[in-house]
Amino acid sequence: MSDKPRESEDAPEKPAVTLPGKVEKIIPGVLSVIPEKAQITVEGAEDLYKEIRVENTLPDENGKPVGLKPGAEVEVTIEAEKQATVPKNFSDSKRPADQHSEK
Secondary structure, three states: OOOOOOOOOOOOOOEEEEEEEEEEEEEEEEEOEEOOOOEEOOOOOOHHEEEEEEOOOOOOOOOOOOOOOOOOOEEEEOOOHHHOOOOOOOOOOOHHHHHOOOO
């Protein structure tokens, strides 16, 4: 569903996770000031943070704008540059923030 093409097959992969989601509802836009939004529930997110709202305009395979329908199954991908990440040590139960506060 991404509108940006991958650089090449040789390009190193960015750390990423893709979570399933579902379009719960479409929120109409207000005149031409606020665009229509799709409210998406992201599976695997915490209850208070599982709903996101994004502009309901996506490019189709021909580059023409399309919108999501209520009930549509979607994928939400979170991707970062490698330099924006830190290694995780799952054998250590402390979070990095906790480690910095100890002296």
